[in-house]
Amino acid sequence: MSHEGEQEPLVVTPDMLADDPVERVDFERGMTYWPPATLVLIVTLAAIFVWQVASGTLSTPAGIVDAGALVRSRVIEGEYWRMFTATMLHGSGEHLFGNCIALYILGLAGEHALGSWRFLLLYVASGLAGSVASVLTGPGPSVGASGAIFGLMGGVVLILYRYRHVYHVRDKEIGWVLAAWGAYTILMGALDPQIDNMAHLGGMIAGALLALVIRPRVALRLSR
């Protein structure tokens, strides 16, 4: 029964309802200035560099090759271990310092996002991918942890992008800034023939792809 001028009751359908409120996650919550695996890596790289200096591997090109640098012809001959050892060596103190600073910043983010073991997996796999890219595109010799570090960059940027709907505004900004940093470094690398930019690119792509597979802590928290 209805009176004149009275409207029919409105049926509420699901499309009229607001979305469920999204629980915002603070990416940096609980982040420590002392990420253990990152610090172990930095100390290891520094210790290896001290050994390089002490044993004179930096004095001659042959010395760095003997120490384990990446050389395409040697890898093709079966010295596959060079794809790993090259990521632990550095060409100068400046090279090591720059890489350790970048490793610290990206390690803070990466280790916090993934946990120590998955972070190490991402680091090592990206380093190896960077070495593969380097061997495929240049004769070498080449050394440095930057392929692995670019892998961390690619991984962290992808995680921040993938879970952007749950992160705070500032966390999205971290992703953009890290991506810009990566682009800037790749661009600068392209202008300097001394830099093994393909190792950077290979590591970065591998890190991003791995981050699609490895579940970050935020995903584990959301699935609970």
Added chain:
Amino acid sequence: MLARCRKNYLYNVIRRKWEIQNPGGTIEWLAREDSIILSLVRRIVPFAGLIRTNFIFQPAGSEKIVGEFRRRMTLLDRYVLDMKADPTRAFDRRVAVALGVMLDTGERR
């Protein structure tokens, strides 16, 4: 007096920090540079000086974010003071507004 703001300039090396004390002198709130990662990148990466420096408000001794003070991407100074994360208004809004003005001038932004 509602509150007193103090800054330890030593923290500028890594991450800017202001302490907000109540009239009794107890530190109740902190205004920190928005992010650990961004604050480090700003200090190390050459172009990163162009990245806006935003601030977050947190209770002293806690990581909970109760407010954000962000500069907008405009030529003139435009800021957003976002206190949505503090619905109970534990952070006195008068102090928040004053803090915003001070962060603009005190940080020479």
